[in-house]
Amino acid sequence: MSDVAGVILWTGVVFYAVFGGADFGAGFWDLTAGGAERGRRPRALIDAAVGPVWEANHVWLIFCLVVLWTAFPSAFAAIMTTLALPLTIAAFGIVVRGAGFAFLRVSTRLSRQRVFGAAFATSSVITPFFLGTVAGGVASGRVPVGGNGDPLDSWVNPTSILGGVFAVAVCAYLAAVFLVYEADRRGDEQLVGALRARAIGAAVAAGTVSIAGLFVLADDAPRLHDRLLGAALPVVVVSVLLGLVAIALLLRVAAGYARVAAAAAVAAVIASWGIAQYPNILGTRLPLDRAAAPGTTLAWVLGTFVVAAVLIGPSLVWLYLLAQRGELSELDT
Numbered sequence: 001m002s003d004v005a006g007v008i009l010w011t012g013v014v015f016y017a018v019f020g021g022a023d024f025g026a027g028f029w030d031l032t033a034g035g036a037e038r039g040r041r042p043r044a045l046i047d048a049a050v051g052p053v054w055e056a057n058h059v060w061l062i063f064c065l066v067v068l069w070t071a072f073p074s075a076f077a078a079i080m081t082t083l084a085l086p087l088t089i090a091a092f093g094i095v096v097r098g099a100g101f102a103f104l105r106v107s108t109r110l111s112r113q114r115v116f117g118a119a120f121a122t123s124s125v126i127t128p129f130f131l132g133t134v135a136g137g138v139a140s141g142r143v144p145v146g147g148n149g150d151p152l153d154s155w156v157n158p159t160s161i162l163g164g165v166f167a168v169a170v171c172a173y174l175a176a177v178f179l180v181y182e183a184d185r186r187g188d189e190q191l192v193g194a195l196r197a198r199a200i201g202a203a204v205a206a207g208t209v210s211i212a213g214l215f216v217l218a219d220d221a222p223r224l225h226d227r228l229l230g231a232a233l234p235v236v237v238v239s240v241l242l243g244l245v246a247i248a249l250l251l252r253v254a255a256g257y258a259r260v261a262a263a264a265a266v267a268a269v270i271a272s273w274g275i276a277q278y279p280n281i282l283g284t285r286l287p288l289d290r291a292a293a294p295g296t297t298l299a300w301v302l303g304t305f306v307v308a309a310v311l312i313g314p315s316l317v318w319l320y321l322l323a324q325r326g327e328l329s330e331l332d333t
Contacts, residue, residue: 001299002292005071006281008305010274012067016060017270018174018263021167023057025175026050027097027124028168029198030117041191042179043117049182049323050101056319058094071301072291074145075281081147083137086130086155093127128171129164130155136163139273140221141283158220162213169209170266173202177246177262181255196250199258203247207240210269223284227276235275239268 026046033039033046069076080087100119107113133155140159143149154160176199183191217225228236242265249258279287292298 001295001302002071002288003279005067005292005298005301006274006278006288008301009064009067009071010270012060012064013274014267014270016058016064017170018266019057020060021128021171021266022174022178023050024124024128025171025173025202026179027121028172029175029179029195031121031125041188042194045179045182045186045188045191047104049179055098056316061094067301067305071293071298072281072288073293075286075291078143078145078147078149078282078286079134079138082143082149082151082154083134085151086133086137090127090130090134093123093130097123097127124171125168128167132164132167133160134163135167135273136160139163139224139277139283141223141280141285143282143285145282145286158216159224162209162216166206166209166213169202169206170269173199173206174262174266176202177250177255177258180250181259184253184255192253192255196253199250200247203243207243221283224276228272231278232272232275235268235272239265239272242268 026049030039030043030046033042065076068079096119100116100121100123104113104116104120107116136157136159137143137149137155140157142154142157142160176195180192180195180199183195214225214228217228242261246258246261246265249255249261277283279289281288281291293301
């Protein structure tokens with residue numbers, strides 16, 4: 001039962017990485033879009049693409065926290081205690097990001113638009129970076145079971161910094177691929193070309209970071225390194241192939257299919273991390289079965305997950321379909 005709960009938790013992590021990652025990445029491209037005139041069109045595209053779904057994208061974070069807290073309470077306590085500082089910064093970034101995006105859309109003065117836009121864009125980079133450092137601290141085994149880990153070294157270390165940089169690169173990559181589709185759907189060829197170049201550049205950056213990361217992990221997190229090149233290697237290879245397929249599809253201006261390939265590549269990356277860390281939930285510490293709540297609680301978690309998938313899943317699918325068709329953006333404007 002603990003393994004099933006672990007799969008449910010990791011499913012939430014995958015969905016948050018894909019949907020929340022694309023959402024954060026849109027803020028990265030907002031930050032780098034340029035001045036008021038030069039960045040007007042890409043920012044309008046980002047607003048139209050993100051606006052209808054940005055709150056739904058981050059429901060997955062709440063899902064992950066609730067499942068972790070309920071199904072693996074000892075791991076939740078250890079992570080929240082040891083990694084309190086980067087988690088607090090990430091939470092603050094999420095709040096500032098949401099407020100900035102909401103107020104930006106209703107502000108009429110240029111000075112206020114700049115302030116709220118800067119808050120949205122800057123926090124869109126800060127938040128995934130610190131979430132990535134948290135992932136790195138967990139994966140490298142720096143979170144002890146008792147939750148009394150070093151409050152600084154647990155996330156200021158090579159693996160955590162690698163996780164933060166990689167998270168930002170992946171978010172930028174996903175968002176650029178998704179935005180290529182949005183620009184193509186609107187018939188804006190100039191933006192399609194510019195965003196395609198950014199997507200490919202972000203893919204190269206993410207690939208470079210991941211390759212360099214293998215050397216970092218070999219020295220700083222040897223178990224994770226060995227498992228990534230061992231049990232998780234087939235999934236790692238699949239993620240690389242899917243990433244290359246996404247680039248090929250972008251070059252052929254098949255943006256719709258490129259989105260699927262890019263999302264699947266990121267999902268495979270998260271899956272490879274899970275396989276490499278298994279059977280532990282805290283890197284080199286605390287196996288899933290020892291961290292798990294009693295069987296009755298896990299049964300309720302599983303039952304709730306099934307009910308939620310049946311009742312809420314179709315609504316989320318319909319929301320994303322309407323957003324991809326542009327119907328929500330038209331209503332919103």
